[in-house]
Amino acid sequence: VIWLLVKARELRGARPDLYWGAVAALAAVLLQALVGGAMVLSSLSLVTLLGHGAFVALMFGALSFLVVQTLPRPASARAGASVGAAPAAAQAG
Numbered sequence: 001v002i003w004l005l006v007k008a009r010e011l012r013g014a015r016p017d018l019y020w021g022a023v024a025a026l027a028a029v030l031l032q033a034l035v036g037g038a039m040v041l042s043s044l045s046l047v048t049l050l051g052h053g054a055f056v057a058l059m060f061g062a063l064s065f066l067v068v069q070t071l072p073r074p075a076s077a078r079a080g081a082s083v084g085a086a087p088a089a090a091q092a093g
Contacts, residue, residue, distance in 0.1 A: 001026050004066070021066040028059035 032055035
């Protein structure tokens with residue numbers, strides 16, 4: 001996750017969404033580590049177990065966001081077509 005943040009920082013000017021997604025993923029990992037330590041110290045209390053699981057979900061969400069943002073755009077979006085526009089053949093007739 002640290003490597004991901006370093007690489008995203010290089011692209012920060014062009015892709016700030018990737019940078020902030022990487023920051024969110026790193027924050028989730030750090031918080032998950034802290035709650036994991038608290039979980040050990042508290043002998044597996046329910047609150048720390050739920051917190052640990054919540055930060056796993058947050059990290060998964062942040063990494064999923066980054067994956068979706070790096071997918072190539074559909075051909076219709078690259079061609080400049082508006083979303084929901086009807087094909088040219090349907091408009092002509």
